[in-house]
Amino acid sequence: MTVNALTKNTKHLLKSLYMSGVHHFVVSPGSRSTPVALLLGELARNNKDVELYVDVDERSAGFFALGIAKTLREPVVLLGTSGTAITEYAPAAAEASISHVPLIILSTDRPAELQSNGAPQTLPQQNIFGSLTKKSVTFSLQDEHPDMTEYIDFMIQKMVREIMIVPRGTMQVNLPLRKPLIPQLDNQVPINVTPLVFDNYSSDFPVMRLDQSRVLILAGPNEGEDYQDILSQFARINHIPVIADVLSRARSKTTIYGIDALLNAGLVTEAYQPDLVIRFGATPVSERVLQWLKIKNIPVWHVDSHAGTDHSRHVSRAIAVTPAIFLKQVVVTNDFEFYQLWQNLNRVPRRITGEMSVPYVLDQVVASDQQIFVANSMAIRDMDDVFTGLKTQKIYANRGANGIDGVISTALGMSATTTQRSVLLVGDLTLFHDMNGLMMAKQYSLPLDIIVINNNGGGIFSFLPQSHADEYFETLFGTPLTLDISKIADLYDIPYVQLEDRNDLLTVLSTEVVGARLIEFKADRVKNVVDHQQFMGVTHE
Amino acid sequence: MTVNALTKNTKHLLKSLYMSGVHHFVVSPGSRSTPVALLLGELARNNKDVELYVDVDERSAGFFALGIAKTLREPVVLLGTSGTAITEYAPAAAEASISHVPLIILSTDRPAELQSNGAPQTLPQQNIFGSLTKKSVTFSLQDEHPDMTEYIDFMIQKMVREIMIVPRGTMQVNLPLRKPLIPQLDNQVPINVTPLVFDNYSSDFPVMRLDQSRVLILAGPNEGEDYQDILSQFARINHIPVIADVLSRARSKTTIYGIDALLNAGLVTEAYQPDLVIRFGATPVSERVLQWLKIKNIPVWHVDSHAGTDHSRHVSRAIAVTPAIFLKQVVVTNDFEFYQLWQNLNRVPRRITGEMSVPYVLDQVVASDQQIFVANSMAIRDMDDVFTGLKTQKIYANRGANGIDGVISTALGMSATTTQRSVLLVGDLTLFHDMNGLMMAKQYSLPLDIIVINNNGGGIFSFLPQSHADEYFETLFGTPLTLDISKIADLYDIPYVQLEDRNDLLTVLSTEVVGARLIEFKADRVKNVVDHQQFMGVTHE
Structure with missing residues (x-):
């Protein structure tokens, strides 16, 4: 049994929304939105906690969704077809934007080759609401590359989280679609969306006990905070190997440096694989270390004020606190041999010319x-x-x-x-x-x-x-x-x-x-x- | 002695920046930026902690400012003249935006009547950096209305604060200017910028003891949080009168309702004036209550996740925590007679037809x-x-x-x-x-x-x-x-x-x-x- 890209990606889109806490969808029917509407019908049929409303006038639909979102304090999805239909959402988007109500607009669109060429119901829909939306993205649901599917999963979960944190707001997902627009209904190929957990602490960050005993810290580039002393002490006491990026401000005698070369030399074998990696800071200089984590499917949490920014789409949990606060509250007992194994990597001879x-x-x-x-x-x-x-x-x-x-x-x-x-x-x-x-x-x-x-x-x-x-x-x-x-x-x-x-x-x-x-x-x-x-x-x- | 609008407003702009923590200015000279550059020279001469750099190539200037901002973790100002000069800041703005470095671009501009009419060095500068800037605003420095001066003070302090909180970013202040461009140098009319204090707590909000004994709470519209029980208990125990907006979700037997009509009827006399008002939530339904606070010059703090949003430009302190967290940590002993005075307002007879x-x-x-x-x-x-x-x-x-x-x-x-x-x-x-x-x-x-x-x-x-x-x-x-x-x-x-x-x-x-x-x-x-x-x-x- 197979599933085509349109069906697969649309299902990923809808399931990612559902997993992000969306339970209400307000649809204003049309031609271009056909595949999304049909698969939404299927989603609602299969999930009792999904409410699907049909409102033919998009202006009313925008406000109807606003009413639900405002009352339940939950994100609500609007689905509309290409053309002026999308602009009808502007008044509700304005109200939602200013009063911080989470609205999600799925605007189906004509494909690139019909833009600016006199095609009917075609207008420039990308980021059409400007500053009325907090976030805006375009997905090609008919793209067959697996990266697109993974991108949809990751971005939807990330964006819904972003509109749900202060200041709350609205988002647009623009969906250019080519004919044929009919998806495979009742296709049984399972849709596996990797959940991306977001922790956000507006006040206290609680004590967090980790079960894992092979925890590794990857300290990425950091210009915002000096946490090297706290990290150094934490790592020594709890036997946590630390890979420190040259821009981490956290290198010390016990941190591992040059991970890119170590990986490239094949020195980081199976024995070195952690059961959890905690990433601090921005994207590491070493692209290879992110590839390694992804290929080996090693769980990664991102702990940072800007947690959840990960172009490798592999982070499974984003904890929005500073590393210093996190390190004060986390409790872990690591395996000592695992720690020593990593420490020895610093002794690998280098031939520098x-x-x-x-x-x-x-x-x-x-x-x-x-x-x-x-x-x-x-x-x-x-x-x-x-x-x-x-x-x-x-x-x-x-x-x-x-x-x-x-x-x-x-x-x-x-x-x-x-x-x-x-x-x-x-x-x-x-x-x-x-x-x-x-x-x-x-x-x-x-x-x-x-x-x-x-x-x-x-x-x-x-x-x-x-x-x-x-x-x-x-x-x-x-x-x-x-x-x-x-x-x-x-x-x-x-x-x-x-x-x-x-x-x-x-x-x-x-x-x-x-x-x-x-x-x-x-x-x-x-x-x-x-x-x-x-x-x-x-x-x- | 008098001061003209251009001189006054420019001084307010620069002083507000200085009071917001800006100590480094990088200027790329030109004609249109003349008044700002000259008054900046005066500011630097009079304040030893102001560093003024001149970098004739705007592209280099952008990165030079970035280097300072990145190292000191402080906001740094760029001042440029109209035309392509402003676009030269785009590469540094891009780097700053993604790496969360606080850069402030002051782009002087041609006035409205020279736009889109073939005037030299004239291009559409408003919000020219799009999503590369977190915030963008336009000020008419030659506007003589006092509201403009106050707006500059308030917005600069608010915007600098917004680019300094996570996710940090950049901002543009566009300044259309008409000739003549020469300000009054060494003018002695004092510039009084009302400071706007911003408190932002990324983790714990500490215990806060208030000296005032005539504190009043103004609970504005609130759809995000149910804090009525905490508020009710806090007000009763500490004798705090509470004016509750109909949308506050906080009205009770002891809260004051109908403040608009009470003020309009002249019933809120001098005896009722608090020495501190703590505002929760969004803009109250009653416009009159905000006018009253401003005209009587009653100090107002805004406590809210979205603290600092105040079109009356009167809030002097913005505390970015939820009312519930604030109420748990604040300690105050209020005057009982003052409390009773306010309570009696609920007994004023109303003739409802x-x-x-x-x-x-x-x-x-x-x-x-x-x-x-x-x-x-x-x-x-x-x-x-x-x-x-x-x-x-x-x-x-x-x-x-x-x-x-x-x-x-x-x-x-x-x-x-x-x-x-x-x-x-x-x-x-x-x-x-x-x-x-x-x-x-x-x-x-x-x-x-x-x-x-x-x-x-x-x-x-x-x-x-x-x-x-x-x-x-x-x-x-x-x-x-x-x-x-x-x-x-x-x-x-x-x-x-x-x-x-x-x-x-x-x-x-x-x-x-x-x-x-x-x-x-x-x-x-x-x-x-x-x-x-x-x-x-x-x-x-």
């Missing part, structure tokens, strides 16, 4: 509590793999949108906050993108040591599949600019030094200077790939 | 815990003035956007949530707006008693200044539709009853019926004004 030498030596020569800004791309990955952070935890990067732009300026802004010298680790291509930013270093004599790893182009692309497209690679991805870093220094009146040997870094950084300084480390992109392959004695993917 | 009779009789004949939906305009005002709510607290209304539309449907939605009959109180004009909504009553046989106060038009306008514009009044505001309510009932197969006398209401409501029922009470708009004038023996404004 080439570009990786810079963060490696920096780790040793950096001043206590010195601020370091790290560019995206290769720089942050190398830092994550080799920088232990034993001397300083003040590591910054732009990991929101992960742009190559603005890095010089952001680092200069960081350096302007203290009289102690700061350090920037950056590649030549990233430096070029914000070369103008150096003017601030000159104008304000900002105390920043800019270490440029100059491999004449975009080093990270050599690790990606396109590196084998020989004909186009250098032009389109390698993009060598053959920058003369000393000339850049000259233009902005900034002192320039070239590192002949990686160990010169200590001498250079301890040489006094006023304002900024450009420190060049020349590297080679092809050699860099080999260096990384030999880092832990294995070949990269 | 005409339209007001309906909520008055309803108050007595309503079933225990029966749900009542109230239309906006006259219906909700009369309910607030005469309905004691001793039998039921389940009063609902659409007070977010206060629309005349959708009331029938919302009330039917409310009635669909319970098998007990519900009641709707509505005027003829509001009924007409959502007449289509009655179809749901027929289709689902919903148990709602719809009491229509039919005064053939818009009753509330007779109380407004336009009631004296005899030539246009009936056509433009009175709008008599001469609806035959019995014919509406006939169209939708709904039983119809006309109330001959207000006391018939008990008989009618206790007569069994299946589904909805239309109950008409005929009234007269001119007489209604007189009835209200004689309500407490005084003449309305």
Whole structure:
């Protein structure tokens, strides 16, 4: 027995809504909404606690749903067909938005190829309610890729939770659909929606006892809170291994660093698998660690003020408190051997050569509590793999949108906050993108040591599949600019030094200077790939 | 000595930012931003803890500000001139938005008359960053009305607070400016910004001891929480007078009702003035009570999950906890005589005639815990003035956007949530707006008693200044539709009853019926004004 994408995804949509606490649906019939309406009928038939109302006038339907939602303090769904029908929900959406009543508008829509081409009942429906909706999303219910199904499950549960927390509000789910619009009714293929539990504490966070004995903490990027002491004590007392991202502000002698390389080297075998991972902070620098958790199906809870943000769609429980509050209230007794196994990973020998030498030596020569800004791309990955952070935890990067732009300026802004010298680790291509930013270093004599790893182009692309497209690679991805870093220094009146040997870094950084300084480390992109392959004695993917 | 609007408002803008915790400003110079830049120079000269940076390239400036904000975890201001300059902030705004760094963009703009007309450096700047900014506002710095100055103070403090709470984000303040652009430098007229304190508790709300002994609670509309028992006990033990809005779900024998009429009758004299008012919930039905607090300059704290929403711009402290949590933690010893004084206001004789009779009789004949939906305009005002709510607290209304539309449907939605009959109180004009909504009553046989106060038009306008514009009044505001309510009932197969006398209401409501029922009470708009004038023996404004 099979199920087609339209039927499967629509069922996932409706079941995710139902699992998120939606028990009332108000439908205004039409043609485009046919598959959703029919499967909603099936859902209501099979679940006694689902109430289905049909209201032919969408304006009235909007307010009717509002009345239910307002009285029960529960989210209520509106389902409408494409065209002006959807705009009829605007008055009720306005009232709901201002008075914080959770309304969910499912707006079925014409597919992309009928937009802006004179097709009947077709208007730009995406985010049509603007600021009247707190959240808005578009799903392609006829998309056959399994990621779409999982995305629907995850996003619906996440969005309904978001409109249910203060300030409560409304949301729109826009559903472009192609003909044929008839779903498979009474199809018996089971629909398994992974539940995503959201805990939100407006006042006290209670004591929480964990049954698991192989708990592991994954401390992700964190710029908002200093919880390293609490974490360190908690982990030591309870024997909790901690994988600490270079941006976590939580690395210490007992935290595991360089998880990406350890996983890549195949060192994290079955014996290391936890029975629960507690994730703090934002998306880790290591993509591989998230893949590992998902592939091995290891349960993950996300504990953070912004809990529930997980593009890997694997977090099963989101607890919206700060790590510090969580750690004070959680009780766990972990297996000591499991803890020791993980601790030993820090003793794996590393062979550090080439570009990786810079963060490696920096780790040793950096001043206590010195601020370091790290560019995206290769720089942050190398830092994550080799920088232990034993001397300083003040590591910054732009990991929101992960742009190559603005890095010089952001680092200069960081350096302007203290009289102690700061350090920037950056590649030549990233430096070029914000070369103008150096003017601030000159104008304000900002105390920043800019270490440029100059491999004449975009080093990270050599690790990606396109590196084998020989004909186009250098032009389109390698993009060598053959920058003369000393000339850049000259233009902005900034002192320039070239590192002949990686160990010169200590001498250079301890040489006094006023304002900024450009420190060049020349590297080679092809050699860099080999260096990384030999880092832990294995070949990269 | 005088100060012009541009100088005054710009100083208020900058001082409000400074008082909200902004100490770093990054300016990219230009022509349109001249007055803000000059007065910022003055602010920095006069305040040692203000850092002013000049970065000529706006793209770099955006990231430079981001670097400071990220490191210090403080809001940082960007000031830019009109045109593409503003769009250069987009990359930094994107990074800040996703990584929750508080950036504030002051975008100076061309005035309205230069928009979309080929003027140089002019583009649509309002909310130009869309969802990249958490909040966006436009201020007319050259507006001479004092409300604008107060609005700037209040909104800046409120918005900066909103971007500083989870999820943190960015905001844009758009500033259209006309020439001449030169402010008065070194003007000595003092700038007094009323501080607005925001308390936000992510975990525990501590015990709070109040010094004041004449504390009064104003319980506003509340659909989100049932705290009436806690409030009632707290008020009785601590002798706190409570003014309870009809939508507060908190009216009891000891709460004051009908504050609007009491104020209008001049009964709330100096002796009644509290030294602190604690406001719960949303905007009260009575506009007059907010005006009174403001005119008498009585300190007001707003305690609510949505604390800080106050269009009267008078709240001086916003405490973001639920009333229930607040009441558990607050300690106060109130003056008993003050308490008794207020209690006696409930004994003031009321002369209830005409339209007001309906909520008055309803108050007595309503079933225990029966749900009542109230239309906006006259219906909700009369309910607030005469309905004691001793039998039921389940009063609902659409007070977010206060629309005349959708009331029938919302009330039917409310009635669909319970098998007990519900009641709707509505005027003829509001009924007409959502007449289509009655179809749901027929289709689902919903148990709602719809009491229509039919005064053939818009009753509330007779109380407004336009009631004296005899030539246009009936056509433009009175709008008599001469609806035959019995014919509406006939169209939708709904039983119809006309109330001959207000006391018939008990008989009618206790007569069994299946589904909805239309109950008409005929009234007269001119007489209604007189009835209200004689309500407490005084003449309305």
